[in-house]
Amino acid sequence: MLLGKKKKNIVGLDIGSSAVKLVELKVGRGGRASLVHAGVAPLSPEAIVEGTIMDSSLVVEVAGRLIRERGVKNPNFGVSLAGMNVAIRKIHLPTMSEAELAESIPWEAEQYLPFPVSDANLDYVVLETGPETMTVLAVAAKKDRVADYTSVVSQLGKTPVLVDLDVFAIQNAYEYNYGAPEDRVVALANVGAYLTNINILAHGQSVFWRDIIWGGNNFTEAIQRELHVTREQAEAIKVGERVGDVSPQTVFGIINAVAQDFAEELKRTFDFFYTTSAHDRVEEIVLSGGSAHLLNLDQVLKDRFSVPVEIMNPFKEIAYSETEFPPEWLNRHAPALAVAVGMALRTVGD
Numbered sequence: 001m002l003l004g005k006k007k008k009n010i011v012g013l014d015i016g017s018s019a020v021k022l023v024e025l026k027v028g029r030g031g032r033a034s035l036v037h038a039g040v041a042p043l044s045p046e047a048i049v050e051g052t053i054m055d056s057s058l059v060v061e062v063a064g065r066l067i068r069e070r071g072v073k074n075p076n077f078g079v080s081l082a083g084m085n086v087a088i089r090k091i092h093l094p095t096m097s098e099a100e101l102a103e104s105i106p107w108e109a110e111q112y113l114p115f116p117v118s119d120a121n122l123d124y125v126v127l128e129t130g131p132e133t134m135t136v137l138a139v140a141a142k143k144d145r146v147a148d149y150t151s152v153v154s155q156l157g158k159t160p161v162l163v164d165l166d167v168f169a170i171q172n173a174y175e176y177n178y179g180a181p182e183d184r185v186v187a188l189a190n191v192g193a194y195l196t197n198i199n200i201l202a203h204g205q206s207v208f209w210r211d212i213i214w215g216g217n218n219f220t221e222a223i224q225r226e227l228h229v230t231r232e233q234a235e236a237i238k239v240g241e242r243v244g245d246v247s248p249q250t251v252f253g254i255i256n257a258v259a260q261d262f263a264e265e266l267k268r269t270f271d272f273f274y275t276t277s278a279h280d281r282v283e284e285i286v287l288s289g290g291s292a293h294l295l296n297l298d299q300v301l302k303d304r305f306s307v308p309v310e311i312m313n314p315f316k317e318i319a320y321s322e323t324e325f326p327p328e329w330l331n332r333h334a335p336a337l338a339v340a341v342g343m344a345l346r347t348v349g350d
């Protein structure tokens with residue numbers, strides 16, 4: 001770090017379809033982070049539908065209240081996108097100069113992206129340069145969607161300084177707290193409400209990214225269907241509250257069946273990863289997202305894949321005051337805060 005040039009911290013604002021999450025960290029001397037602000041505010045399901053902000057004033061209202069309640073003063077905010085709004089591709093090219101690369105990337109990306117390059121904000125990084133070929137990671141996000149999310153930040157009176165991707169943010173949170181696993185293949189799975197972000201790390205490198213449309217909503221909907229209850233009741237039942245005379249065994253049965261389906265979907269994703277890489281085994285699964293705490297989900301995955309399944313604690317290596325952040329509260333929300341932590345670990349200009 002240059003003398004007198006202090007890096008500016010970013011407030012990570014994770015606008016999920018079920019809740020807005022916020023984390024601000026302070027990175028002290030020696031690079032150790034401490035927690036300045038953390039918050040979670042539920043969002044009603046009509047605000048964001050299938051990854052698209054339908055009611056931005058509602059999102060602004062909920063996020064604004066959270067910012068005021070927590071007393072967040074920092075103007076620099078980051079947001080994160082996922083799902084159909086983004087695409088990540090590894091592109092292999094003949095080795096060329098930086099200028100040539102800058103020129104060819106949009107042309108190359110056009111062939112690999114699921115939406116036109118003209119509709120996308122495009123970014124790339126060179127992963128490897130050999131004498132003949134080079135590997136480039138191209139990342140694209142739909143312009144309209146980026147504008148929707150950054151506009152929420154502007155409407156909050158804050159400055160959007162970072163647009164992240166959920167899959168990258170969870171990797172950042174994981175590696176800060178657990179290190180980059182050099183000796184094994186680890187699948188990070190951030191199980192939200194609408195989708196699950198998957199990032200597979202192999203021997204210290206991120207090698208596969210995918211968002212699958214599968215998450216907590218699938219469980220809620222199954223409970224609704226099976227028990228003929230409202231969405232609100234189903235949400236309550238899902239997190240272990242007693243509603244009416246529904247027995248815990250009945251709930252367990254429903255959740256377990258959906259968890260098996262989820263495991264199959266994950267299996268299909270891993271199988272696809274094996275066909276596209278030199279790897280043939282995921283050796284550990286790390287869960288984050290609000291649904292990581294879902295009853296027995298970790299056990300179902302353990303049984304299905306016969307590998308260790310951990311629940312990520314994105315605050316493992318982050319210092320915090322227990323009076324300001326009651327451990328019971330922080331532990332409960334920790335997995336859901338992984339994306340926000342991952343963003344907050346970045347600094348302006350990173």
Ligand SMILES: Nc1ncnc2c1ncn2[C@@H]1O[C@H](COP(=O)(O)OP(=O)(O)OP(=O)(O)O)[C@@H](O)[C@H]1O
Binds near residue numbers: 016017196235289336
């Ligand atoms: N204790 C719990 N047990 C089971 N599920 C839980 C628990 N706490 C939260 N959830 C579920 O976690 C989900 C919310 O997680 P998260 O905040 O990561 O999602 P999101 O970011 O809002 O959604 P998405 O990114 O998919 O749009 C909801 O489906 C919620 O019901």
Ligand SMILES: [Mg+2]
Binds near residue numbers: 014015016017192193
């Ligand atoms: Mg999310």
